Amino acid sequence: MWPPNMQKFKFLVLSLLLCGRLFAQSSTYQSEKVFVHTDKESYVSGDTIWLKAYVFEATSHHLSQKSQVVYLLLQNKLNKIIKESKVVVQNGHANSQFILPKNLVSGQYELTAYTNLMRNYSEKAFYTRNIKIAGTIPAPIGLLSSKNLAKPEVVFYPEGGQLVDGISSKVAIKFNNFPILPKSFEGKIEDSTGKLVTTFYPDLQKIGTFILKPTSGMKYFAVFTHAGKVYKEMLPAAQTIGYVLATDNVVFSDGVLINVFTNSNEPARFNIVARQRGEIILKLPFETTSSNFKFVLKNDLVPNAGVVEIAVEDLEGKAVCKRLVYFLTNAKNSLSVKNYKPNLLPKGKVNFDLMVLDDNQKPVPNLDLSISIVDVTPPAVFSPKVEIMQNSLVFDADFESEIQKLDSLFEFQPTVSKFYLDNLMMTQDWKKEAKASNYIAENNLMMKASVSKGQVLKKNEKVKLYFWDKIGMKYQETVTDSSGYFEIRDHWTDTVKVLAANEIGEFLELKFDEIYSPKVETVVDKPVVTVKPLTPSNAANKPLAQKPNTALPAKSMALKEVVITGQKNKDFKNDFRRRAYNWEPDFATSISVDSSSGIPTLVNLIESRIPELTGKLMNKNENWVMLDGTRVPLEFLDLIKPSDIVWLDFIQKKEKTTKLGQESGSIVNLLTSKGNDLFSVYKNSRFQTFMGYTYARNIYAPKYTKAVAKPDKRKTLYWNPLQKTDIYGKTSISFNNSDLSKKYLITVYGTDGKGKTISQRTLLK
Numbered sequence: 001m002w003p004p005n006m007q008k009f010k011f012l013v014l015s016l017l018l019c020g021r022l023f024a025q026s027s028t029y030q031s032e033k034v035f036v037h038t039d040k041e042s043y044v045s046g047d048t049i050w051l052k053a054y055v056f057e058a059t060s061h062h063l064s065q066k067s068q069v070v071y072l073l074l075q076n077k078l079n080k081i082i083k084e085s086k087v088v089v090q091n092g093h094a095n096s097q098f099i100l101p102k103n104l105v106s107g108q109y110e111l112t113a114y115t116n117l118m119r120n121y122s123e124k125a126f127y128t129r130n131i132k133i134a135g136t137i138p139a140p141i142g143l144l145s146s147k148n149l150a151k152p153e154v155v156f157y158p159e160g161g162q163l164v165d166g167i168s169s170k171v172a173i174k175f176n177n178f179p180i181l182p183k184s185f186e187g188k189i190e191d192s193t194g195k196l197v198t199t200f201y202p203d204l205q206k207i208g209t210f211i212l213k214p215t216s217g218m219k220y221f222a223v224f225t226h227a228g229k230v231y232k233e234m235l236p237a238a239q240t241i242g243y244v245l246a247t248d249n250v251v252f253s254d255g256v257l258i259n260v261f262t263n264s265n266e267p268a269r270f271n272i273v274a275r276q277r278g279e280i281i282l283k284l285p286f287e288t289t290s291s292n293f294k295f296v297l298k299n300d301l302v303p304n305a306g307v308v309e310i311a312v313e314d315l316e317g318k319a320v321c322k323r324l325v326y327f328l329t330n331a332k333n334s335l336s337v338k339n340y341k342p343n344l345l346p347k348g349k350v351n352f353d354l355m356v357l358d359d360n361q362k363p364v365p366n367l368d369l370s371i372s373i374v375d376v377t378p379p380a381v382f383s384p385k386v387e388i389m390q391n392s393l394v395f396d397a398d399f400e401s402e403i404q405k406l407d408s409l410f411e412f413q414p415t416v417s418k419f420y421l422d423n424l425m426m427t428q429d430w431k432k433e434a435k436a437s438n439y440i441a442e443n444n445l446m447m448k449a450s451v452s453k454g455q456v457l458k459k460n461e462k463v464k465l466y467f468w469d470k471i472g473m474k475y476q477e478t479v480t481d482s483s484g485y486f487e488i489r490d491h492w493t494d495t496v497k498v499l500a501a502n503e504i505g506e507f508l509e510l511k512f513d514e515i516y517s518p519k520v521e522t523v524v525d526k527p528v529v530t531v532k533p534l535t536p537s538n539a540a541n542k543p544l545a546q547k548p549n550t551a552l553p554a555k556s557m558a559l560k561e562v563v564i565t566g567q568k569n570k571d572f573k574n575d576f577r578r579r580a581y582n583w584e585p586d587f588a589t590s591i592s593v594d595s596s597s598g599i600p601t602l603v604n605l606i607e608s609r610i611p612e613l614t615g616k617l618m619n620k621n622e623n624w625v626m627l628d629g630t631r632v633p634l635e636f637l638d639l640i641k642p643s644d645i646v647w648l649d650f651i652q653k654k655e656k657t658t659k660l661g662q663e664s665g666s667i668v669n670l671l672t673s674k675g676n677d678l679f680s681v682y683k684n685s686r687f688q689t690f691m692g693y694t695y696a697r698n699i700y701a702p703k704y705t706k707a708v709a710k711p712d713k714r715k716t717l718y719w720n721p722l723q724k725t726d727i728y729g730k731t732s733i734s735f736n737n738s739d740l741s742k743k744y745l746i747t748v749y750g751t752d753g754k755g756k757t758i759s760q761r762t763l764l765k
Contacts, residue, residue: 031058031120032067032441033397034113034127035389035757037749039372039699039716041382042132045104049074049131050699052370052721053087053094053113054389054751059277061304061393061755063092063368066441067115069693070094071515074131075110079519082109085694086445086515089115092753093368095696095721104135112518116446119439123518125397129387150177154222154233157426160245160312160321163238167261168213170246171235172426173222175206187224189235191215204408207423214238243288245312245321250418255302256325258295260312262288270320275309276302277398304755305329306394307425324425328410328418331359335748335762338730342765346739347704347712353730356748356758363729367758369750371733373718375741376763380715382745386761389749393757399428447690448487448513451500457484458508466499466636467492468682469692475635492692499687505638510688572647577629577671581656585649585669593642602637602645606668610650613666622665628677629669636678644676696721704736714738723750 032055039050051072055064067089074083082101087094114126157172175181181202189197189210197220200208212220212235220235241264249256258272267289274282274297282301286293302308304327311322333356340352354371355363376382391406409420451458459482467474470493478486500508572590573583589609599605606625607614617623617634624631627640651657652666660667672678699719702712718735725731743765750758 030117031125032056032064032115032117033058033061033125033393034070034115034118035392035749036072036111036113036127036129037370037372037721037747038111038131039719040374042134043100045100045133045135046102047100047133048699049098049100050372050716050719050721051085051096051098052749053089053096054749055089055092055094055115056393056751058397059279061277061751061757063751063753064089064115065091067117067443069442069445070113070115072096072098073110073112073515073517074098075112075517075519076105077107077109078522079517080521081515081517084515084691086691088693088695092751093722095370096694097697100133103137104133105137105139106133106135107139109133110519114518115441116439117441119516120436124399126518127392127397152177154231155427156222156233156235158236158244159247159426160243160323161319162242162244162321163212163214163236164242164244164261164263165214165216165238165240166263167244168211169244170426171210171212172423173200173202173208173210174427175202175208178206178226181206181226185224185226187222190221190223192219192221203420203423205420205424207427209423209426216240243312243320245310245323247310247323247325249325249327250415250422254296255299256297256308256310256327258297258310260286260288260293260295260321262291264288269315271313271315273311273313274302275311276304276306277394281308299327302327305331306390307398324428326418326421326425328414328421333358333364333758333760334361335746335760336363337746337762337764340764343737344742346737346741347702347708348737349704349734350717350737350744351732351734352764354733354746354748355729355731356725356750356760357729363725364752364758365725365727365729367725367729367750367752369723369725369731369748369758370721371718371723371731372716372747373733373735374745374747375715375717375738375743376745377740377742384745384761384763386747386759389751389757389759401428403428442489444489444491445692446487446489447492448485449510449688449690450484451480451486452484452509452511453502453506458502459484462503463508464501464503464635466501466639467496468498468678469493469496473632473636475633492690494692494694496690496692497682497687498690499639499682499685501638507685509686512688512690515691572671575647575671578649578669580626580629580660581649581651581667581669584656586652586656587650589648591642591645591648591670593645595643597642599642602640602642602670603634605642605645606648606670609648610668613668624662624665624667626667626669628672630678632678639678639681640670640672640676644672645670646673647671702736712738717741717744 035054037052043049053070053072055067055070056062057064070087070089072085072087073081075081082104083098085096085098087096108130110128111131112126112128118125153176155174155176157174159170163169173187185202187200187208189200189212191197197212198210200210202208214220222233222235224231242262244261246259246261247256267287269285269287272284272286272295273280281303282297297310306327308325308327309322310325312320314320336355336357338353338355343350356367358364385407388407395403395406403424409424410417412420451463458480461480463478463480463486465476465478467476474490476488478488480486498510500510502508572578591605593599593605599608603617606617613623617625625634625637626632627636649669650666657667699716700714701718717738718733723731743763746762746764748758748760
């Protein structure tokens with residue numbers, strides 16, 4: 001019980017950091033957030049979209065050390081995946097590119113980014129943004145007009161979650177799916193007798209607020225007129241006995257003023273709990289022994305700018321009432337350009353130093369940045385506004401509903417911005433709980449596929465897998481499960497060719513799981529074209545279709561397919577497949593083996609020609625085997641028949657093997673006959689393809705040292721996804737103009753790696 005002198009009114013200032021943090025708990029919000037910086041905002045078909053993905057821990061906004069794979073999708077209006085990419089994440093950074101097809105339809109495309117760990121939470125936490133692409137094909141009219149407008153609705157949000165009889169409460173009213181509301185719009189709150197209680201006026205977000213003190217047994221309605229229609233929407237019923245949570249950080253400037261009201265005469269014990277990004281930052285017990293309890297959450301107790309959830313919870317952790325508030329700080333970054341001398345010459349060199357300044361106008365050192373510089377010489381169309389990374393992280397990644405015009409809320413004076421943000425916070429709920437725990441933070445790629453032969457799934461069977469990507473070849477064995485699927489993890493690059501075989505060497509069919517997309521592709525039925533039959537009147541004017549004349553014209557010659565054959569054991573002295581060791585093996589011999597020779601495998605073949613390697617080939621590091629000049633895993637030898645080999649080279653002198661990278665043993669190089677190499681085996685066996693990692697390329701950035709006549713029409717003049725500021729807060733920029741460059745749009749994103757983000761754009765002439 002509280003002391004008698006505090007029974008009527010309690011004013012607790014939450015200024016004791018230790019008191020609150022003694023109750024801190026580990027967060028259940030163990031996800032990640034992704035933000036993507038692209039070099040431009042609009043493109044044309046055939047362009048390259050240069051991408052930098054930042055992966056953050058969901059609670060601290062530090063660069064994540066969990067996931068090492070991020071998925072990127074580009075989808076059209078029908079949700080069809082146009083481009084996809086799996087990118088390696090290193091210390092929270094990943095950069096890649098999409099090379100756009102040249103036959104794209106004009107329109108808006110959606111870029112989506114996520115990690116596997118994020119799939120445990122709502123898909124609405126995935127990073128998404130629209131990208132405009134001017135294609136070579138006009139957008140179909142049907143796509144532009146097929147959007148269905150959702151039915152208008154009015155939703156009420158009592159502060160804290162409920163209305164209670166006899167207690168004044170702030171109520172937000174939100175107009176969803178309504179067209180633009182006129183400035184003269186006025187709504188009324190009436191009781192069930194028709195008496196006017198109060199009025200309300202929506203803000204630019206279509207959110208209005210009013211104060212209501214419910215009377216027991218009375219119903220209340222919002223009454224308004226829009227587009228000639230009269231609406232009368234009933235408010236939620238008030239509780240007879242309950243609790244109301246009220247907050248103020250708009251007028252109150254020293255933190256958040258928290259009031260808990262109740263009409264209950266029964267004392268009860270609760271906790272005031274404050275959370276940010278899912279992490280409990282304060283927890284303070286109190287007891288209800290009067291109708292009003294007042295607290296102050298000081299600004300210095302909130303670690304970061306952004307959303308804070310304040311809740312009244314019972315001793316079991318169940319929320320009695322809760323609401324969100326937004327902590328707005330005046331700290332802002334800006335860009336400063338130094339040592340810049342304009343160079344308007346076509347292809348001329350441009351140099352300057354760039355600094356990111358804090359709110360005290362001091363350069364910020366040791367920042368991880370991505371910087372793009374785009375030529376916006378008229379008539380180029382561009383937006384001077386930049387997408388705010390911080391807003392994406394604290395709003396788009398944390399809320400179920402889509403928030404429109406968010407960045408504009410921060411453009412007003414602080415008090416006005418606080419007012420709009422507070423209205424918005426009343427209508428939101430923070431999604432902080434995981435919906436599943438099936439998805440882990442990946443440190444490599446997962447390959448999942450079904451295995452079959454002749455449409456019969458191979459269940460609980462051993463499978464041999466042969467992988468071939470840009471880096472090289474790999475062999476792996478696995479076992480399918482009871483459903484005929486297998487799952488394995490590894491690092492693969494770009495397009496991976498995969499062959500599967502059973503234990504007796506029969507090739508099997510694979511069907512890989514497709515990359516996960518949060519949106520299902522819309523299938524549009526093609527219109528049926530009705531062919532109008534020819535009438536007698538117009539048939540006479542139509543020439544009859546002529547059958548193509550397949551006869552050869554006079555004095556022409558019909559070409560026959562000619563197959564050129566030659567001796568199998570030809571001279572391989574200058575064969576390019578022997579170039580690696582300068583065509584000088586220590587031993588060489590031609591090979592001629594047929595099915596009756598009694599040599600079943602290539603290992604047996606090698607051992608028959610080089611007896612000293614008998615039993616030693618399985619030591620993979622001691623002795624290498626090459627097929628057609630390329631080193632292969634020994635298991636790949638099972639894909640080639642001995643009868644397909646026409647030549648064998650043996651290299652064993654250390655001065656030769658060392659040049660090829662072999663330090664400990666010998667090398668055997670087998671040459672195959674034409675049409676029987678590994679590529680032909682893959683092709684003839686109908687290999688399947690799997691998309692591995694997409695590795696970043698370097699943007700085309702010419703450095704002109706003399707006059708060049710070749711046209712230069714680049715728009716993106718500079719792109720560096722891995723830029724850093726030095727200990728003095730400076731980074732140097734250097735690039736060459738295109739032919740018409742006169743004005744530069746500089747966009748900078750970045751982070752200090754400890755929760756602070758950078759989002760800046762400036763125009764340089």
